[in-house]
Amino acid sequence: GDSVTQMEGPVTLSEEAFLTINCTYTATGYPSLFWYVQYPGEGLQLLLKATKADDKGSNKGFEATYRKETTSFHLEKGSVQVSDSAVYFCALTSSGAGSYQLTFGKGTKLSVIP
Amino acid sequence: DAGITQSPRHKVTETGTPVTLRCHQTENHRYMYWYRQDPGHGLRLIHYSYGVKDTDKGEVSDGYSVSRSKTEDFLLTLESATSSQTSVYFCAISARAGEDEQYFGPGTRLTVT
Numbered sequence: 716g717d718s719v720t721q722m723e724g725p726v727t728l729s730e731e732a733f734l735t736i737n738c739t740y741t742a743t744g745y746p747s748l749f750w751y752v753q754y755p756g757e758g759l760q761l762l763l764k765a766t767k768a769d770d771k772g773s774n775k776g777f778e779a780t781y782r783k784e785t786t787s788f789h790l791e792k793g794s795v796q797v798s799d800s801a802v803y804f805c806a807l808t809s810s811g812a813g814s815y816q817l818t819f820g821k822g823t824k825l826s827v828i829p
Numbered sequence: 830d831a832g833i834t835q836s837p838r839h840k841v842t843e844t845g846t847p848v849t850l851r852c853h854q855t856e857n858h859r860y861m862y863w864y865r866q867d868p869g870h871g872l873r874l875i876h877y878s879y880g881v882k883d884t885d886k887g888e889v890s891d892g893y894s895v896s897r898s899k900t901e902d903f904l905l906t907l908e909s910a911t912s913s914q915t916s917v918y919f920c921a922i923s924a925r926a927g928e929d930e931q932y933f934g935p936g937t938r939l940t941v942t
Contacts, residue, residue, distance in 0.1 A: 749930075758919055758933035759872070804871060808926075816862070816887060817931060819871040 717742040721805045721820035728795055728827050736790040736823050738779075738805035746807040748772075748781055748788040749817070753802045762790075762803070795827045832856055833934040835920050841940045848907040850937050852920030854900075860923045861903040862887075862931065863895060865916040872919065878903055879926070910941045 722737040740746065747766045751759040763772030768783035777792045788805060805820040832855030842848050852861060860879055864872040874887030876895040884895050892914060894906045907914055920934040 751933075758935050759921075760933070761930045764930065816874045816877060817872075819873075821869060821871040 717746070717807060717818045719805050719807055719818055719820035721803075721823055723821075723823070725824040725826060728825070730797055730827055730829050731794045732827075734790070734792040734795045734799075734825070736803055736805075736825070738788045738790065738820060740786050740788065740805075740807050742786075742807055742818075748779070749806045749808075750777070750779055750788070750790050751804045751806060751819075753804065753822070755801070759804065795825070797827045797829055800825055800827045833920060833922060833932060835918075835934040835937050837937060838935065839938045841942060842910050843942055844911060845909050848910050848939065848941075850905045850918055850920075850939070852903045852905070852934060854903075854922050856922060856924075856932070857900060858922040858924045858932075859900075860926060860931075861897065862921040862923075863893075863903065863905045864919045864921065865889065865914075866919060866936075867916050875905065875918075907939075910939075912941050915939060915941045 718741045720739050749764045750762040752762045753759045763774040765772040765781035768781055771780045779788050779790045781788055802822045802824045804822045806817045808817050834853045836851045862877040863875040866872050873889045875889055875893050876887055878884045878897040881897055896904045918937045921931040923929045923931045
């Protein structure tokens with residue numbers, strides 16, 4: 716079945732540091748890929764998405780590129796802020812009929828210190 | 830913000846008692862989902878619905894049932910709660926399946942003692 720593997724955390728960075736959170740996937744067909752973010756005590760929010768190979772999703776300074784050849788969707792940000800402290804989830808949904816569910820990675824907790 | 834509410838937000842119950850969690854949406858979205866979130870597991874799908882009275886099982890459906898009698902409401906029932914069902918439960922909605930974004934509710938923290 717489909718699966719998502721993301722780097723284990725927690726990740727602790729200083730403010731203005733560069734962020735990379737690795738995400739690789741296994742899926743049949745042509746999945747759509749997502750990054751969700753969960754702030755403390757809240758539900759998940761969509762951060763960005765990409766629906767086909769070589770697409771780049773971007774939002775709030777975060778970027779991720781859909782790499783079919785390496786089955787990856789790594790999240791990057793050039794300069795993190797304390798307000799970026801949260802848990803980040805990589806997820807996919809497969810194309811085709813009956814593709815109703817998101818498959819999530821286990822999440823990576825990011826802490827940004829001043 | 831998408832109009833999704835969950836009730837209750839917190840609940841403590843005893844082993845063996847029935848529990849019902851409610852998800853209510855004001856977006857008129859067709860698809861609704863129930864997930865549980867546990868440390869080290871991310872989010873796992875319990876059940877989903879693709880229309881009124883149309884539901885199907887997800888990855889971790891054992892011990893759970895659902896019902897959807899109206900577009901706006903999706904109920905999750907634990908017929909006889911067990912300690913292994915202590916978790917945070919999230920409802921989500923989407924207009925379409927597949928590549929469409931899912932919008933999540935604020936969650937319900939359930940503790941089974």
